[in-house]
Amino acid sequence: MAIENIEILKKPIANDITEAIGNTPLVRLNKIAEDVDAEILVKVESFNPASSIKDRVAVEMIEKAEKEGKIDKDTTLIEPTSGNTGIALAYAAAAKGYKLKIVLPESFSEERRKLIKIFGADLVLTPASEGIPGAIKKAEQLNEEIENSLILQQFSNPANPEIHKILTAEEILKDTDGNVDILISSVGTGGTATGIAERIKEVKPDFKVIAVEAAGSPFITKGESGPHKIQGISPGFIPDTLDLDLIDETIDVEDEDAGKTTIQLAQKEGILAGISSGAAVYAALEVAKRPENKDKTIVVILPDTGERYLSVDWLSDLYY
Incomplete structure (x- = not known):
């Protein structure tokens, strides 16, 4: 959506399907987060028209x-x-x-x-x-x-982080009334984390942004690339759309931990999300256990729907 047309979101009828993006829900995790003292909210981006962020x-x-x-x-x-x-x-x-x-x-x-x-x-x-x-x-x-x-080149196009700065970040601020402390986002292009960080850090300088990458390709933390099974993240290089100066921490997540958490989301919360979502929620649960994060609000981006991974054998093997 063009930046100047954000107000179109207030219209009851969209002129075409491209105007139906955004305003995705923030949902509180209950069962899988019952043992932590922080609040974990997931932004369910599968509610977009083509089911992803x-x-x-x-x-x-x-x-x-x-x-x-x-x-x-x-x-x-x-x-x-x-x-x-x-x-x-x-x-x-x-x-x-x-x-x-x-x-x-x-x-x-x-x-x-x-x-x-x-x-x-x-x-x-x-x-x-x-x-x-x-x-x-x-x-x-x-x-x-x-x-x-x-x-169009999503890995270097400034429109990538910009749309998250002027739209996704504003949705988070609105829906939390500004009471958000930490963002956790799996990183592919890095546009989501970068754009949201740019905006929210302007109004909340102590806002923390945590990137999540695949342990099999820890390019941010170790400068190493390799094969992994978490589709959509860890491309094996640092994209132009990822501003590491805005990232406060990076957590590496193993494939199996991401997969198991993806299944937990579906079976315990009723949220069918993708494998990179499982990776981000796994990281969020670890961060929420830290004593310094007691009573803080953590927002986790769930980039897409789990329907795109039903044919992935290694994932299905975890729940059959």
């Missing part, structure tokens, strides 16, 4: 490109992604009438592939071993080959 970013990147005259009705949009941004761009491109090519590492779930295709986008798969860097390289190649094309 990336809907916000996708629409903002397209509308910013439109405003700056970088695209027209004949432009082919291109994006390398781990999945959610691809799905979000596919829904937004369909609503706005753009051609779209999504470049996705073949290691990501079958649900992601099908969702991208059902919205009418072209899907290009790259070797799993090359990860996100391989997808970026392929997207750049396509950009050179296709006339009148543009890579």
